[in-house]
Amino acid sequence: MKIKTLSLWYHPLTSHQRYTMAAGKACDTVETVVIALETDDGHLGWGEVCPIPHYLPAYARGVAPALTEIWPVLKGADPIGPEALMTRADACLQGHVYAKSVLDIALWDLTGKTAGLPLFTLLGGRQAESVPLYHSITCVAPEEMAQIARTAQAQGITQFQAKLGASGDWQADVDRLIAVREAVGPGPLV
Amino acid sequence: MKITAITVFRKDLPLEHPYWLSGGRLKFETLDATFVKVATDAGLIGWGEGTPWGHTYVPAHGPGIRAGIETMAPFILGLDPRRVLDVERAMDMALPGHLYAKSPIDMACWDIAGQAVGLPIADLMGGGSRAPMPIAASIGARTAEETRAMIDRYRARGCIAFSVKIGGDVNRDIARIRDVEARKQPGEIMLYDVNRSWTRQQALRVMQATEDLDVMFEQPCESLDDIAAIRPLHGAPVSVDETLVTLQDASRIARDGLAEVFGIKLNRVGGLTRAARIRDIALAHGIDMFIMATGGSVLADAEQLHLAATIPPAHMLGTWACQDMIAAEIADRRGPRATRGYLTLPEAPGLGVHPDESALGAPVAHYANQGKPQAAPIRPGYQT
Numbered sequence: 001m002k003i004k005t006l007s008l009w010y011h012p013l014t015s016h017q018r019y020t021m022a023a024g025k026a027c028d029t030v031e032t033v034v035i036a037l038e039t040d041d042g043h044l045g046w047g048e049v050c051p052i053p054h055y056l057p058a059y060a061r062g063v064a065p066a067l068t069e070i071w072p073v074l075k076g077a078d079p080i081g082p083e084a085l086m087t088r089a090d091a092c093l094q095g096h097v098y099a100k101s102v103l104d105i106a107l108w109d110l111t112g113k114t115a116g117l118p119l120f121t122l123l124g125g126r127q128a129e130s131v132p133l134y135h136s137i138t139c140v141a142p143e144e145m146a147q148i149a150r151t152a153q154a155q156g157i158t159q160f161q162a163k164l165g166a167s168g169d170w171q172a173d174v175d176r177l178i179a180v181r182e183a184v185g186p187g188p189l190v
Numbered sequence: 191m192k193i194t195a196i197t198v199f200r201k202d203l204p205l206e207h208p209y210w211l212s213g214g215r216l217k218f219e220t221l222d223a224t225f226v227k228v229a230t231d232a233g234l235i236g237w238g239e240g241t242p243w244g245h246t247y248v249p250a251h252g253p254g255i256r257a258g259i260e261t262m263a264p265f266i267l268g269l270d271p272r273r274v275l276d277v278e279r280a281m282d283m284a285l286p287g288h289l290y291a292k293s294p295i296d297m298a299c300w301d302i303a304g305q306a307v308g309l310p311i312a313d314l315m316g317g318g319s320r321a322p323m324p325i326a327a328s329i330g331a332r333t334a335e336e337t338r339a340m341i342d343r344y345r346a347r348g349c350i351a352f353s354v355k356i357g358g359d360v361n362r363d364i365a366r367i368r369d370v371e372a373r374k375q376p377g378e379i380m381l382y383d384v385n386r387s388w389t390r391q392q393a394l395r396v397m398q399a400t401e402d403l404d405v406m407f408e409q410p411c412e413s414l415d416d417i418a419a420i421r422p423l424h425g426a427p428v429s430v431d432e433t434l435v436t437l438q439d440a441s442r443i444a445r446d447g448l449a450e451v452f453g454i455k456l457n458r459v460g461g462l463t464r465a466a467r468i469r470d471i472a473l474a475h476g477i478d479m480f481i482m483a484t485g486g487s488v489l490a491d492a493e494q495l496h497l498a499a500t501i502p503p504a505h506m507l508g509t510w511a512c513q514d515m516i517a518a519e520i521a522d523r524r525g526p527r528a529t530r531g532y533l534t535l536p537e538a539p540g541l542g543v544h545p546d547e548s549a550l551g552a553p554v555a556h557y558a559n560q561g562k563p564q565a566a567p568i569r570p571g572y573q574t
Contacts, residue, residue, distance in 0.1 A: 025283070057287020061261050065253030069245055095249020 001114065002076050005038045008064055013050065017148075020139045022165030027053055031060040035067070037079060037106045045079060045110035047102040058098035066099035074103070080114055082107035134159035134189075139166035142175040146183035159189045191232045191270050191306065195558040196263050196295075198256055199225040199550040203241065203487060206517045209330040211247070211355050211385050218244045218330075221485045221516070222252030225550055226259065228298035230271060236301035237544050238294030239493070240457050241486030241512075247385075248432055248458055250290035250484070256555065258291025263557035271299040272306055274463050289435065289460030290484075296461030297493050297541070304540035311496040311542075312535055315466060318499030322532035326351035326381065326480060326508030328515070334369050341370065344514075348531030351379040351508040353408065353480075356396075357387030364399045371403050379507060381451075381480070383408040386432055390420050397424040408453060409433065417448050429453050429480065440468040444475035451507065452477050456494055457484040465497050473505060482510040487518070488525040492536060492543050495526050499535045509533060520545040 012029050020026040032050035039045075051058035073092045077085050086104055093100075112119045120126050135152040137145050137160060149160055162180045164173040180190055203221040210217055223241040230236075245251035265284035269277050277299050281292045304311045312318025327344035329352050331337040341352055354370055356363045367382055374380055386409050388396070393410040401424070408429040411417050417428060430443055431453030443449050452472045459465050465481075472479050481498040483490035491513050498509045511528040525543025526533045536542025 023283075054283055055286065057285075059258075059261050059285055059288075061257045062254060062288070065251070065257045069251050069253060091246065093245055093249075093251060094247075096254065 001043065001078060001080060001110075002040045003037055003074050003079050004040045006067065006071060006074060007036045007038070008067065009034045010060060010064075017138060019052075019136075019163075020166045021055070021163050022139070023168075025054050026166075033060050033063045033102055035102050035106055037074075037103075037110060039079060039110065043110055043113060045106035045108075045113070047104070047106035047109065049098055049102040049105075051098055056098070062096065063099040063102060066093055066096045067103065069093045070100070070103070079107050079110045082111060132158055134161050136161045137163060137180065139163035139176070142172070142179035145176050146179040149180050149183045153184050153188070158187075160184060162190060191230050191234070191272060191302075192268050192559075193228055193266055193271050194231050195227075195229040195556065196259065196266065197227040197229070197553045197557075198259055198555040199227070199547075199552075200252065200256065200554045201225065201518070201520070201550050203485075204517045205515050207515070209328075209515070210332050211330055211357075211387075215358055215387065216244070216246055218247075223486055224252055224255040224259075224294060225489070225520075225545060226294040226298050227547075227553075228271060228295070228302065230302060232306070234302045234305050235544070236271060236298035236305070237489060237541060238296070238298035238301070239486050239489040240290060240294035241484060241490055242290060242457060243485040248290075248484075250458065254288070255291045255294065258285060258288045259295065260555060260557070261285050262291070262295070266295060267557060267559050272303040274299045274303065278460075278463050289464065290457050293457045293459075293461035296463050297456075297489075300462050300493075300496075301541040308539045310535060310537060311462065311493075311540060312499040315462070315496065315500050318496060318535050319501075319503060320499075320535055321503050322529075322534050323495060323498050323506065324351050324508045325349055325511045325514075325528055325531050325533060326353050326379070326482070328353050328355070328510060328512075330355040334366055337366060337370065338373065341373070344531075345375070347514070347528065350375075350377055350531060351381070353381045353383045353510075355383050355385060357384040360392050360395045363396050367396070367400050367403065367405060371405065381406050381408050381429060381507075383429075383431070384410045386410075386412045390416055393420050394423055397426045401425050406451065408451070414439065414442065414448060418446060421448060427451065431455065431480075432458075434468065435459060437464065437467050437471070440471040444471050444477060450477060451479065453480045453482065454497070455482050455484045456497065457486075457490070462493065462497055466500070469497065469501060473501070478505045478507050480507050480509070483512055485512050487516060487520050487545070488513050488527070488543055489521070489541065489545060491533065492525050492541050495533050495535055496541070520549040522546055522549075 014029040035047045037045040070089045073088045135157045203223045226238040228236040240255040242250035262284045265280045300311045327349040329340045406427045409431040427450040429451035430449040483494045
């Protein structure tokens, strides 16, 4: 099996609610990057990376140039067993791990499909039937954050992450934490 | 004064001779250079350059510089370029990390700031030495014979400092060092640059086998952890290059005594603004320096020269003239040129050299204020 093409899409993802973090960083819409690796025998491997803007040393528009740089290594290569090819990708372009992650995922997808196994089996086997979600609460007024927590809890969420620091005011952060804790009660992880 | 436009050019800079790292592991023939022209409403124009040494050497590549500038441009337009710290913070807010993409913008801003006050950048940074700056020749050859020939070539040009690329094979490296040392002339500085290629055991074997020679090694191993681990087991002075990126790296190296020399490469550390802080950490801890571009044209050489000129000569071991290795000319021989192994600070305000735009080809991107500029989110307390 050989990699024949790499296709890349940029797609906007708009959140239900504006997402605000510390230091006034916020996002309404983030751009996600989706790739498809196609092999010479018609298999497709999919990958996605969606860097939150201004957050980590990673950005959507850095992904395509990095993958273009790596493409000569990928073209015609055997995608099965991702680590061997990823080692060659690392030698071709150092760092830029966020851009390579989307490639790694697509290679694992192809590997799993070829083996006829879900990835969790290839990675060591299933140990849990389901995985709990946590709900990330944007940094807004304390009462509003408490309301978001209550709504999520009513939908079955048992773990919460509360964003702090957006207003540069530690007392407001204390109020936010207290409000969220009181809203969800003593049990859940916050 | 406000930044009104950022224009980006891309140019391939072919190397005059193929260049090898780590005993032939990596070969380089062309550098992908990015030139950035920053225009202001005051009519001043600043130029920056970002030329990584290929794309396999450190985590930096030409297309990444251009993509980074595309993402950061809306946050930079409208700022006062003389306020380089504002520009630095705006870039950090727009795009964490990716220092190599920020460096050309920082350089262009310093160029404008210098022109605005009529001073060379080095003087604006606090005072630049006019003493001719020794050029460390970069000796990237595969065999001992090629190494001798390359050193002789630069020796004939007046160079007294040499960064000799080794790594890859313990016995060959020991033989190479002994060969070069046997031919060393009085007053010459030899730095054996491993470019991270030794494992810990390889490093110890070469360093111990050459302890009688009074030699210095640059970047013997991959990481600072590796360099720290072998530190108590050998007696050679060490220079840190590739793993000196952030101010935090510099403070760790200084505090933990991991190296006696810093190799500060401006594009890698994010430009003059950040490099100046690393310089001060070095000076405060008895660490001497090589100040170099990661590669590039006379613009990149000029930038490194301004920072080098702010360092007391006793602590400045050498700069570099990548221009000597490039078979392309973008400034019609203007700007600081290698003369008998030395570079001399230009006296013109700002960077002291601008390229001929016609030599750069058509721009690959242009960002300009359209209507209301998009303001960078600014931390509370930094708002101006």
